[in-house]
Amino acid sequence: MYFKIQMKLNFKGKSAIVTGGSGGVGLCTALKLIEEKIHVLALDIKEPPNKILKNKFFHYEKIDLTQFEETEKIINSFYQKYKSIDYLVNTTGVLWFNKDKSAEEMDLNVWDKVFEINLKTMAYLVKIIMPKMKKNKFGSMVHISSIDALSGDDKPQDAYGASKAAMIRFSKSLAIQYGSFNIRSNTILPGAIETPMQDRWKKNPKEKKNMKNFMPIKKIIQPHGIASGIMFLLSDESIYTTGTELIIDGGITARP
DSSP, X not given: OXXXXXXXXXXXXXXXXXXXXXXXXXXXXXXXXXXXXXXXXXXXXXXXXXXXXXXXXXXXXXXXXXXXXXXXXXXXHHHXXXXXXXXXXXXXXXXXXXXXXXXXXXXXXXXXXXXXXXXXXHHHHHXXXXXXXXXXXXXXXXXXXXXXXXXXXXXXXXXXXXXXHHHXXXXXXXXXXXXXXXXXXXXXXXXXXXXXXXXXXXXXXXXXXXXHHHSTTOXXXXXXXXXXXHHHHHSGGGTTOOSOEEEESTTGGGOO
């Protein structure tokens, strides 16, 4: 006898905050969340597509997340309306290929700014959201790190890689500290994704082709592939998963 088993992701929560929610992985995740009738507050410095703004489950605020007080005000307003913040999807990040260099060559102001955007905003979000999750004794957070956090690079983006590694350490600590409140924290480590961050491929398509050939699956990662991993980690199907990393890189880190 054969049994057909189909996994359906279930979600206890009703509200979510998605940073970087106007494009790329953030937007794909927001679309998946609103399909589940979860109210999404998308925070981004750029505008989302007009079409999604018509959806009653999608809420958008233009914000530079490095501005703590303004960020806190917006999140508190959303919380007051929906009485909970159940999920945090943190996709905020910058990768400045032309500025982020080795320590010897780097402008240290660039180093500070990369850390502020990639890591300090994570601390801001946790500081604002964690008391609300604790009050409701429920929450799941997914932070987008990178496989760059796992190794060095002879073509360095050292501020990027170091900040992404710090995100992993921070997430593990959150998982330990708040697990007793039924709050989980995990990271996803993507490889190269076809998002605006990789606009350089338009100028150098050969580089994209080389990346594709290097990947064991021979496919450039699309944003929806990362969003699917995020949805699993948010869902009730991963209730025993916290303080860990999900690598979605097309097999690059499996290579010798």
